[in-house]
Amino acid sequence: MSQPPSTNPQRSVIHLLRRVDQCAAQLYSTESADNDLTLRQLAILTAISRQENLSQTDLVAITGIDRSTVAGIVSRLIRKGLLERKRSPLDGRAYCVRLSKRGAKAVSGADRLYSRVEKKLLASVPASEATKFASTLRTILSAHSEDGASA
Template identity: 85%
Template sequence: MSQRSAAHLQRSVIHLLRRVDQCATQLYSTETADSDLTLRQLAILTAISRQENLSQTDLVSITGIDRSTVAGIVSRLIRKGLLERKRSPLDGRAYCVRLSKRGAKVIAGADRLYSRVEKKLLAGVPAAEAIQFVSTLKAILSVHTDEQSGAPA
C-alpha cells in the first residue's frame, strides 16, 4: 500500500470507525472468552432487561440491528433458555419477549462488562476527549436514525 493510500485511510472516518469497531469486538471477545454470547445478543438482552414487553420491532428500533437478524437472535436466545416469548399485554395478536430467570442471571453483570470493555477501549484517551467522543457518536447516530424513524441509515 502506498503512503498516500495509508494516509488517506488514517483520515477516513468510515475506515477509522470500522477499525474501532474491530477493536471493541476483540476486547469484548477477550473479556467474554468463557461466554458464548455475541455483542448483538448482549445488546438484545440488555435492551430487554431495561424495558419489559418489547416486541421484535421495538428491539430493531432500540438496537439498530436489522429485523431479520433480531428475529434470529431472539430465536437463539429462546433456545438457550435466556428469553421467553409471550403475548403482548397491549395487543393480543402480537408477541413480546422477556428475560427468563436464567437470562436475568446472565445479564446481571452486563453493566460491569460494558464498563470493563469501554475502559480498555478508551485507555490512553483523556477523560474529556472520551466524553466528547461519546457525545459525537450520539450526535451522528441521532442525525442518521431520526431520518428514518429509528432505523439506522
C-alpha cells in the same frame, strides 16, 4: 503526494470507525471469554432488561440491528433459555419477549462487562476527550436514526 481522506484508509472516518469497532469487538471477546453471548445478543438482552414487553420491531428500533438478524438472535436466545416469548399485553395478536430467570442472570453483569471493555478501549484517551467522543457518537447516531433515537 497526499491522498484525499476518502481514498486514504488511515484518514477516512469510515475506515477509522470500522477499525475501532474491530478493536472493541476483540476486547469484548477477550473480556467475555467465560460467556457465550455475542455483542448483539447482549445488546438484545440489555434492551429487554431495561423495558418490558418489547416486540422484535421494538428491538430493531432500539438496537439498530436489522429485522432478520434480530429474529435469528431472539430465536437463539429462546433456545438457550435466556428469553421467553409471550402474547403482548397491548395486542393479543402480537408477541413480545422477556428475560427468563437465566436471561436476567446473564445480563446482570453486562454493565460491568461494558465498563471493562470501554475502559480498556479508551485507556489512551484523556477522560474529557472520551466523554466528548461518546457524545459525538450519540449525536451522529441520533442524526442518522430513522426516529432520532440513540443507541
